[in-house]
Amino acid sequence: HCSLQIKALAKIHAFxxxxxxxxxxxxxxxxxxxxxxxxxDQARVAPxxxxxxxxxxxxxxxxxxxxxPTLLTxxxxxKIRPVLDYRCMVSGSEQKFLIGLxxxxxxxxxxxxxxxWVKLDLKTELPRDTLLSVEIVHELKGEGKAQRKxxxxxxxxxxxxxxx
Numbered sequence: 001h002c003s004l005q006i007k008a009l010a011k012i013h014a015f016x017x018x019x020x021x022x023x024x025x026x027x028x029x030x031x032x033x034x035x036x037x038x039x040x041d042q043a044r045v046a047p048x049x050x051x052x053x054x055x056x057x058x059x060x061x062x063x064x065x066x067x068x069p070t071l072l073t074x075x076x077x078x079k080i081r082p083v084l085d086y087r088c089m090v091s092g093s094e095q096k097f098l099i100g101l102x103x104x105x106x107x108x109x110x111x112x113x114x115x116x117w118v119k120l121d122l123k124t125e126l127p128r129d130t131l132l133s134v135e136i137v138h139e140l141k142g143e144g145k146a147q148r149k150x151x152x153x154x155x156x157x158x159x160x161x162x163x164x
Contacts, residue, residue, distance in 0.1 A: 051117075053117055098134045102128035108136070122151055128163070132156075137152055
């Protein structure tokens with residue numbers, strides 16, 4: 001088993017050193033790996049040209065503006081029995097929706113009907129058809145005089161991931 005790993009690592013090393021080398025069984029190995037891992041064999045496609053608002057309602061499939069959350073009162077609190085079914089978290093800013101239309105096409109929206117989707121100005125990528133509940137906060141990075149403020153995305157919940 002160990003000698004197989006040594007051979008595989010030596011082969012990888014050779015391919016890194018000489019980029020002209022090719023593996024004739026690469027396509028066959030790729031298909032077999034995808035089958036074993038249960039991943040559909042789909043070609044990558046260009047990011048969609050759908051606008052974020054349309055894609056949001058396609059993914060969420062409910063009218064969020066008619067949904068009214070239940071207020072937490074002593075009466076509604078009595079109905080909450082399995083306390084481990086709930087999670088609480090400390091938040092550093094307002095919750096936003098983050099939608100990925102593929103690659104770096106990412107938009108944010110604060111959930112108010114009057115506001116628009118805005119292209120995210122942070123350098124990051126998300127799979128297409130991904131909808132997250134996030135907060136965008138400022139964090140300090142580095143130490144001493146090299147310390148600077150950076151923006152960070154805290155994922156609060158994954159609503160849809162790559163269409164699922």
